[in-house]
Amino acid sequence: xxxxxxxxxxxxxxxxxxxxxxxxxxxxxxxxxxxxxxxxxxxxxxxxxxxxxxxxxxxxxxxxxxxxxxxxxxxxxxxxxxxxxxxxxxxxxxxxxxxxxxxxxxxxxxxxxxxxxxxxxxxxxxxxxxxxxxxxxxxxxxxxxxxxxxxxxxxxxxxxxxxxxxxxxxxxxxxxxxxxxxxxxxxxxxxxxxxxxxxxxxxxxxxxxxxxxxxxxxxxxxxxxxxxx
Numbered sequence: 001x002x003x004x005x006x007x008x009x010x011x012x013x014x015x016x017x018x019x020x021x022x023x024x025x026x027x028x029x030x031x032x033x034x035x036x037x038x039x040x041x042x043x044x045x046x047x048x049x050x051x052x053x054x055x056x057x058x059x060x061x062x063x064x065x066x067x068x069x070x071x072x073x074x075x076x077x078x079x080x081x082x083x084x085x086x087x088x089x090x091x092x093x094x095x096x097x098x099x100x101x102x103x104x105x106x107x108x109x110x111x112x113x114x115x116x117x118x119x120x121x122x123x124x125x126x127x128x129x130x131x132x133x134x135x136x137x138x139x140x141x142x143x144x145x146x147x148x149x150x151x152x153x154x155x156x157x158x159x160x161x162x163x164x165x166x167x168x169x170x171x172x173x174x175x176x177x178x179x180x181x182x183x184x185x186x187x188x189x190x191x192x193x194x195x196x197x198x199x200x201x202x203x204x205x206x207x208x209x210x211x212x213x214x215x216x217x218x219x220x221x222x223x224x225x226x227x228x229x
Contacts, residue, residue: 023131029202030195033174041175048168052213055161056154056221062161063107064100071096109149112156115163116145119210122203154221162213163206170205 071092079088117138124137149156
């Protein structure tokens, strides 16, 4: 019984130490959400709905854009090491966008693997597991998502487009709700409180629309024979 008590105390102290070190960039994500205007939030929801439901029709363009953005951030980081941020961002963006065209299947499969990693990392975070090991949860999704994406191409397409659409819808909806609360008398902060205090809140906002998107897109894809690369 004493051993159980010691283990419980150790687990509690470990959880306290973990909470002091924020691994998931919650502050950064919330900052991006609240800086959206109501028009930008509505646009995000609109594009997210198209992305979520009809991403399978425009997945090539979405893959190129995704890799261009990846190259943009990667180029900014590399260029920053040599005080050439602008040049690095332009070169990185163009380079990855161009490479994504002839390597479309690989690009989409990589995006599917990344989407799988984000989803399993979200499940890890939602379960309240230690944040410093969230990479383990993400790694499981990357491996599983990558294997499935390389074997069944359409799953990769539906996975990354549904997740992207779900993220846009979630961000836009949270922004509108936050703006609505801010104009109340007195102003409330229920959404912000949920966002920061309930670890399940954000992952559920991603998982639910992603699942809906996969189900709906799967029905659409079955009725179309010429959508693939």
